Amino acid sequence: MGRQLRHSGASVMPLTANSAHGFAAAHALVAYDSGSVYSFIPKNGCSTMRYSLALANGCISGPEQWSWIHANNHTFQASLRELVTAPFSFVILRCPHRRLASCFLDKILSRTQEFWALHRLTRDKLDPDKLSFRDFVMAISDTSMLRANIHWRPQIDFLVYEEYDAYYALEGFAQAIPEIENRAKISVHDARGLTNHATSQTWKQSPDAPRDICADMPLHELAALRREGRIPRSTDLYDAVLIEHVARLYAEDIVLYDQKFGNGDRLFPAFTQPGRTL
Incomplete structure (x- = not known):
């Protein structure tokens, strides 16, 4: 039996x-x-x-060619037949609060092309030095802006199937690798050391420091911290208002995550979406 595509029957x-x-x-x-x-x-x-797929599909031979992936996001895009007949399908999900914090600390703090695209979309209203995480969240809260860039677009939009054979949480990715390798028949190669995208560093602070200490910290101050080798933890970017606001922006992502994994590995597990289903 073929697989059920998520969106195909919604339009004539x-x-x-x-x-x-x-x-x-x-x-x-x-x-x-x-x-x-x-x-x-x-x-x-x-x-x-x-990176692992590029190696497995024979397009690159090693880490010296890793940057090939950036110009080839869609090179291995599945055909309709491949989608329907795939023997195994899988997707990796992430806590929405962590994902948005990672996007900010990577793309916005580093002022990559994603930052400047957002700058243009807001008609140059974002101050590149004074922008804070709160400002960023408010900027993308408009419906059209929320889907203006794939790095903060809701995860639910990327799902092509009604159901996948396997859902993996990034929070438990290390434990998922053996199963992915066995079922997908590929070797998983950690690319974090190549891309420098990881935001796993934390900055030192006292245990009683307020959790929302960085919610309104401007980019120029965050950049200064990073130059010292310190970046905030994801949790340090949120206060109570932002926790709830982001949860509502990404309500469907939270429902999906909780349905597949429970809420124990989410950044703010106490915040749920009661009564919501996909």
Whole structure:
């Protein structure tokens, strides 16, 4: 039996004109030896997985060629037949609060092209020095802005199937690797040392320091901390208002995460979405 695509039946238009399916399908990649399909979601370990696929599919030979993946996000995009007949499908999800914090500390603090794209979309209203995490969250809170960039776009939008054979949490990714390698028939190679995208460093603070100490810290101060080798923890970017606001922005992502893994590994497990289902 073929797999059920998530968006195909929602429109009577030709599938090629179904934008929701087209977006999700563009992020569904094939491991050629096994025919397995992996849906990649930015900030969810996708550099490691895309690097591993590039090695497995014979397009690069080693770490000296790792940057090839940045120009080839969609090179291994699955065809319709490959989507429907895949023997194994999987996706890696992440706590939405952690994912957004990672996006900010990577893309916005580093002022990558994603920051300048957001700057243009807000008609240059964002001050590159004074912007804080709170400012960033408020800027992307508009419906169109929330989906303006794949690094903060809701995870639910990347799902091409109604159900995957396996859902893995990035919070437990190390434990998931053996199963991924066995079922997808690929070797997983950690790319964090190559990309420098990891935001696992923490800064030192006293145990009684307020948790929201960095919510309004401007980029120039955060950049100064980073130059000292320190960056905030994800939890340090949030106060109570931001916790709830982000949870509402990414309500469907939280429901999905909790349905698949429970809420124990989420950054703020006490905040749930009662009564919501997908």
